[in-house]
Amino acid sequence: xxxxxxxxxxSMALTxxxxxxxxxxxxxxxxxxxxxxxxxxxxxxxxxxxxxxxxAGMNFSAKAREELSIPSLLVVDRTLTDDLRDESGFDDFIxxxxxxxxxxxxxxxxxxxxxxxxxxxxxxxxxxxxxxTATYQATIGGSPTDLTYMEYELLRFLVENPNRVWSREQIxxxxxxxxxxxxxxxxDVHIRRLRAKLGEERAGWITTVxxxxxxxx
Amino acid sequence: xxxxxxxxxxSMALTxxxxxxxxxxxxxxxxxxxxxxxxxxxxxxxxxxxxxxxxAGMNFSAKAREELSIPSLLVVDRTLTDDLRDESGFDDFIxxxxxxxxxxxxxxxxxxxxxxxxxxxxxxxxxxxxxxTATYQATIGGSPTDLTYMEYELLRFLVENPNRVWSREQIxxxxxxxxxxxxxxxxDVHIRRLRAKLGEERAGWITTVxxxxxxxx
DNA sequence: CGCGAGTGTGAACGCTTTGTTTCGTCCCCC
DNA sequence: GGGGGACGAAACAAAGCGTTCACACTCGCG
Numbered sequence: 446x447x448x449x450x451x452x453x454x455x456s457m458a459l460t461x462x463x464x465x466x467x468x469x470x471x472x473x474x475x476x477x478x479x480x481x482x483x484x485x486x487x488x489x490x491x492x493x494x495x496x497x498x499x500x501a502g503m504n505f506s507a508k509a510r511e512e513l514s515i516p517s518l519l520v521v522d523r524t525l526t527d528d529l530r531d532e533s534g535f536d537d538f539i540x541x542x543x544x545x546x547x548x549x550x551x552x553x554x555x556x557x558x559x560x561x562x563x564x565x566x567x568x569x570x571x572x573x574x575x576x577x578t579a580t581y582q583a584t585i586g587g588s589p590t591d592l593t594y595m596e597y598e599l600l601r602f603l604v605e606n607p608n609r610v611w612s613r614e615q616i617x618x619x620x621x622x623x624x625x626x627x628x629x630x631x632x633d634v635h636i637r638r639l640r641a642k643l644g645e646e647r648a649g650w651i652t653t654v655x656x657x658x659x660x661x662x
Numbered sequence: 663x664x665x666x667x668x669x670x671x672x673s674m675a676l677t678x679x680x681x682x683x684x685x686x687x688x689x690x691x692x693x694x695x696x697x698x699x700x701x702x703x704x705x706x707x708x709x710x711x712x713x714x715x716x717x718a719g720m721n722f723s724a725k726a727r728e729e730l731s732i733p734s735l736l737v738v739d740r741t742l743t744d745d746l747r748d749e750s751g752f753d754d755f756i757x758x759x760x761x762x763x764x765x766x767x768x769x770x771x772x773x774x775x776x777x778x779x780x781x782x783x784x785x786x787x788x789x790x791x792x793x794x795t796a797t798y799q800a801t802i803g804g805s806p807t808d809l810t811y812m813e814y815e816l817l818r819f820l821v822e823n824p825n826r827v828w829s830r831e832q833i834x835x836x837x838x839x840x841x842x843x844x845x846x847x848x849x850d851v852h853i854r855r856l857r858a859k860l861g862e863e864r865a866g867w868i869t870t871v872x873x874x875x876x877x878x879x
Numbered sequence: 880c881g882c883g884a885g886t887g888t889g890a891a892c893g894c895t896t897t898g899t900t901t902c903g904t905c906c907c908c909c
Numbered sequence: 910g911g912g913g914g915a916c917g918a919a920a921c922a923a924a925g926c927g928t929t930c931a932c933a934c935t936c937g938c939g
Contacts, residue, residue: 529767537754540764547757550746570731593885608704609796631887633927638886654798655895655926656811662704810896847916848898854917855897872906872915 446556447484449473449491449515451505452498458543459494459520466549476508483513489556491517495525496541507534516555571604571662574647590642595620599635603651607662610654632659663706664688665769666696666732668722672711675760676737680709683766693725700730707772708734712742713758724751733772788821788879791864807859812837816852820868824879827871849876 446468450460453474463470470492473479479488491509495502506517519538521529529538537551567579575584578601583592592600602620603611611619613629621627636659640648652660663685667677670691680687687709690696696705708726712719723734736755738746746755754768786793792801795818800809809817819837820828828836830846838844853876857865869877 523761523763538767540761544740544757546740550755553747572729572731595886610798628888630889630927634887634929637928653927657798660797812897845899847900850916851898851918857917870916 446489447471447486448552449479449482449488449509449513451475451479451491451493451502451509453478454497455494456496458541459492462543462545462548463492465545466552468552476505476512479509479513488513488515490552491515492520493517493535494520496520496522499525499528503532503534510534510536518551518555569601569604571607571650572647574604574643576601576604585643585647592642593638595635596639596642600639603659603661608660610658610660612658615658664701666690666699666705666708666726666730668692668696668708668710668719668726669714670695671714673713675758676709676711679760679762679765682762683769685769693722693729696726696730705730705732707769708732709737710734710752711737713737713739716742716745720749720751727751727753735768735772786818786821788824788867789864791821791860793818793821802860802864809859812852813856813859817856820876820878825877827875827877829875833875 448463448468448470450463450470450472451474453472455470455472460470468489471482471484473482479491491506491513493502493506493509502519506519509515510517516536517534519529519535520541520543521538522541529535536555539548539551567577569576569578573586576597577583581594581597583590583597583600599616599620602616613632616632617625617627617629621631636651636653640651643650650661654660665680665685665687667680667687667689668691670689672687672689677687677689685706688699688701690699696708708723708730710719710723710726719736723736726732727734733753734751736746736752737758737760738755739758746752753772756765756768784794784796786795790803793814794800798814800807800814800817816833816837819833830849833849834842834844834846838848853868853870857868860867867878871877
């Protein structure tokens with residue numbers, strides 16, 4: 446298992462930790478070098494040590510994810526942790542001093558785990574409801590259920606925007622379109638059809654807020 | 663931001679670390695309790711401390727992810743890290759002793775997922791009364807209470823404008839609308855219904871100012 | 880062209896909410 | 910102590926609202 450290591454002069458502690466958990470670190474000084482030295486099976490992961498130059502490291506991390514399509518693990522000093530809050534170009538991070546076991550687990554999760562970017566990030570879930578927005582299929586309580594287009598769109602809207610009340614007008618404009626011109630009974634009827642398909646058990650997920658609208662969740 | 667904490671008797675260190683980074687931990691003993699105590703906005707995350715019973719913890723973690731649709735963060739002792747290699751029912755983990763900054767960053771990264779809503783401070787509070795203006799739900803003394811539309815609007819007006827006397831006419835025009843044409847006894851009746859729902863204990867929050875009107879707070 | 884699924888609309892029904900009225904009680908002022 | 914106004918309680922009437930049903934319309938498809 447080869448991993449790119451950035452920057453090119455890594456700390457001994459990091460290198461030996463990687464070796465001890467069974468990875469072959471290859472230090473590189475930049476993205477082009479990482480491309481050049483890419484082994485046959487590709488890189489398993491990028492390890493980016495932020496201790497010398499955090500800005501350059503974040504930069505490398507984001508590019509490695511983007512252009513090499515590999516996950517990125519940051520190595521951060523305790524004092525730098527706070528800077529990670531608003532950053533997003535990485536998949537995981539580990540603090541120094543490095544704990545070998547922790548490193549092993551984090552690498553393993555990046556490599557083989559479900560962290561493989563998006564196996565199905567097109568699936569919306571709520572309790573035992575699944576909405577596969579890629580295939581337009583719905584699963585309710587484990588069993589696939591046929592939803593019509595409008596039912597699907599309405600349910601998707603509700604699942605994506607739970608826990609607040611939406612007026613009929615808001616629902617109409619968000620689901621049917623801002624320029625839709627129709628009576629608000631339409632919403633009622635579709636809500637009713639949805640409740641019927643959700644089944645008695647789950648019908649209560651959609652709460653009617655009298656004089657206001659509907660709330661999901 | 664509320665987070666479920668398992669098991670029900672968490673370590674002081676963990677609890678205070680969570681509090682220090684701005685989360686409200688709610689210890690629970692199992693999934694059903696987590697469902698029962700679920701706050702309005704839902705849980706932000708599950709925090710599972712594996713130090714006492716790793717098996718039960720992993721179990722809870724997996725179920726929380728599955729049934730509550732929330733991410734799960736494990737708290738593990740250094741000696742247990744190795745056991746995580748083959749497990750998958752969690753989203754991230756953190757080692758003890760806990761570093762607050764690391765905790766903050768990991769929670770933030772978990773929280774910023776798709777299931778996240780805006781940090782809705784659309785909640786009005788007075789003593790142990792909560793009015794969630796986004797969901798139109800009211801909580802009195804911790805227990806959710808059904809208020810009708812008018813009761814809700816009236817109470818909202820009072821909570822937003824406490825500590826001064828409002829005449830019946832003022833209340834009518836502010837709550838019912840400037841052009842409302844109705845008798846002023848209407849206000850009395852709604853005040854009475856509100857007091858009844860607030861309960862004996864809290865009925866006094868609304869004071870009658872004889873010949874003038876009502877005052878809240 | 881006819882059929883059927885999907886969708887929107889209108890009307891009837893029943894329940895909840897809401898406003899009014901009536902009656903009794905309290906309180907203030909004389 | 911008595912009178913009158915103000916307020917609270919309860920009952921009542923009606924208005925509002927959501928649900929449901931029936932039906933019309935559209936669009937694909939055989």
